[in-house]
Amino acid sequence: MEFFRQVLVIAHKDVRAELRTKEAVNASLAFALVILLLFSFAFDPESETTREISGGLLWIVFAFAGALVLNRSFARELPNDCLDGLIAAPISGAALFLGKALANYALVLSVELVSLPVFSIFYNVHLGAQLPELLLVLALGAWALTVIGTMFSALTVNIRLREVMLPMLTYPILSPALMGAMRLTSLLVVGTAIDKDTFLWLKLLIGFDVMYTAAALMLVDFVLVG
């Protein structure tokens, strides 16, 4: 119980700090909007084929915009040596990591939930057909992005070229989850239900989340404490 209380304290602290400045969320949302705009030049936004690849576009937006939130997660603690204070605090590294991951999850999910309707309007995609399944895929994909991003945010916080290294490490590891999320989202936004074949992708997404959450919780102490 004590562990979860510690997790919630960290998560609460992070969300409150972010809501006071709103720097990461605002930047992330603006960035998502810019990418959505740029895609309209790359693809004809009104054609049927664009709707078929829209799941892919959407997840590229989420992955890029999410990286902005995740990059700030540990970098925010660098001024005034806050990170050293957090590590010295009497909580386990796993609690610190999970707390930060939960806060990031809330932020990434909120960015996704705001950009989803914007995307739907811009690209004439009807989200209503399979909304519960779509939200499930969104939640699973966002957790994959968050858990990997938070872990590598901790890993890269003190190294040279932090801003470059985070996406370079995150996206390749994330690629199986992104593939699954893209495939499922593309199907769901055109109204296709999840059948036996596509269920494999859902299983992949769930397995990815579980495996990497477990791995991150086990290994985060090495990254934070050494």
Add this chain to the structure above:
Amino acid sequence: MRDKILWILGIAVIAILTRDILIMVGLPPEKSQGAVFKIIFFHVPMAITAMAACGVALIASVLFLVTKNFFYDALAVSVTEAGLAFLAANLITGSIWGRNQWGIWWAWDARLTSALVCWILYASYLMLRHAIDEPTQRATFSAVFSIFCFIDVPIVIFSIKWWRTQHPQPVFWGGGSIPSDWFAIALWQLLAMVLLGAMLTIIRLRDEESQREIESMRRIAHAF
């Protein structure tokens, strides 16, 4: 001692490869693919060697985290570099075969994509190492990242079963049929590739150790 092992490994690799190539030249062309089929005697053993290298890198990384012995860190980076070379060779030989048989250099099917993802993953492992200066931090962080990479490897192996794919079903162990003497060559080739990989790893390990020695000497010199 290590030099002797290197010499023995080198001679063994050359001997096995010479023997295999002589036999391969004598083999008749495959019924539908012709002579290009023989590339599989390099393609598949290289893939298996690269996978084995990933496994060794995982074990070395875990052992480093447990023991904090820098030998395991050096082993992890050496075997990763050797494995990366084999995976690159695997991708290139596959590409040549694909150009001949499919008419395209590259197809974005699940297995090719996963192999490429694996290659990029382990390449970013090396880049991560370059970005960190402090040796203990570098070793710890890259060990953690290597473990994360390895979790991706099963997805590569099983992807051919999970996803519909353009890549041909495995010829060895996968429903395909192959004459037993061809299979024997493949096994000999596998042995040659594994020995070659071990040789490259030992050479690279020696580099890594002397580099660490130079670094520590430099630190001592700075201290004075």
